[in-house]
Amino acid sequence: MKALRLIDATIITGALLGFGGVFLVYMGNPTNSGFCISCFLENLAGSLQLHDNIRMSYIRPELIGFVLGAFFMALQSRRFKVTGGSSPIIRFLLGFFILVGCAVFIGCPIKMILRLAAGDLTAIAATAGLIFGVWLGAKYIRAGFSLDRVKELPQINGYIIPAFAVLALLFLLLKPSFIITGETGPAAMRAPIYLSLLVGLGIGVFAQKSGLCITGGIRNFCLVRERTLLNGVITVFVSALILSLIMGQFNLGMNAQPSSHLSHGWTFLAMVLVGLASTLIDGCPFRQLIKAGQGDVDAGITILGMTVGAALVISWAIRSSSAGPTFEGKITVLLGLVFSLILVTMYRKKKPA
């Protein structure tokens, strides 16, 4: 019965992500970007003036909703546990590299699924890369990799990221002079604030309950053939596909796809990095937001790393455009892979001979 409830929550979360993602595009979000943690963090970084691309500057209410939804659900279900202290600087750097991987592909794992469900065949290379990266990470975990032990921390630590989310909401509503909101480009493509917030909150609540994670679903299947989370991931795809078809947002092909490029090799490598790094820190970018909302300070550190990454991918052009990945983007993906592999080598607890 408990397992059934868990499956239900996972499938509901998946359906909310899939339907919600396509619906928010219909309501004004950028095409195929109903939800994209990496793009939304780039928007957030711009809005806070951490980079100067005004076209990419807007505090996305969906991010706030994810964190606060998870926070309220964790409090209500007494699952708000404040933990942390596990390799913080490494998590920060992995968060940075995850964001770089996403920027080179142009999308986080959720957007990858949404793009695929909208008929974007360029996302196939990304899916293959993500699966391979997670599979690799699962192999390392099985071979003895784990980061430092998690400790319980004083309660106030767990309230910092939800408090940031509240502050961001205030910034969004009150628009103080130092907050930038772009009126052209992707920043101007946005669903109504309250609708985005509501959808985000709903997803945050169910994601906290279910623990849905794109890379976690694949990892659990690779490690122990456990399908609960994977069913949620598949539900995201199926629900987004159905609604895309109904709403006329489905466009099958390699060309004429928004936020895409044809450098499939780099797409593959970028998502290998995202899959591997996410597996090492136990969660995709979306899951990190949810975990930060439920008191996981390590996930909060990862989000800070991703936010710094979001600023630098724009300022230093470590990313892709429709023309393909930049040289800086390619190099940083390779550096990220090297860093991840050094990490697993150093952190692997070898069995005594």
Next chain:
Amino acid sequence: MDRFDKFNIIVIALISLITIGMLANQEIIKRRLGLDEAQAAERALYYAEQMALNAKIYQDVISLKEQELYDEAMTKLQEVMKTYPGKAQSYVYLAQLSFNTGKLSDTIHNYRLAVENDPDYMDKKTPMFIGHEVKELVKESLPKFGREKKLKPNDKEVRNTLEDLYYLQRVLAGGCE
């Protein structure tokens, strides 16, 4: 709760109240001054200035183009490009002149350069928007170059033009770049 805690709580409440009061006050001032409208007006002014500056810089090019003196317009445009090397608008005129002289590959490539240099050309929310003419060009050129690629599979120019067309197609599709 000892005296130290009580003191802390009072100070926290006091500072919070002051902060909320200051924020509320700023919001009232902002609404009174109409800062949002001022920002929109500032944006409109920026684009108006850009358009006026372009009209001035490219005055001769536009005039020659309207008289259908395309070679002369191109020469004049090259001069302008030397004086103002960073201006994306030059690529738009290069594209239009190339189109008028029947150089389709150059037209497509220059539109790509214009869009790469200034994404506002593909943004409906700006007066710089030229998405309609690019869309029309892409729509008409894709089948033509698709056929040419079948006839000349190793032709580098055809391949490059197709890449430019696919790029413009992706940008036209929108997204979050």
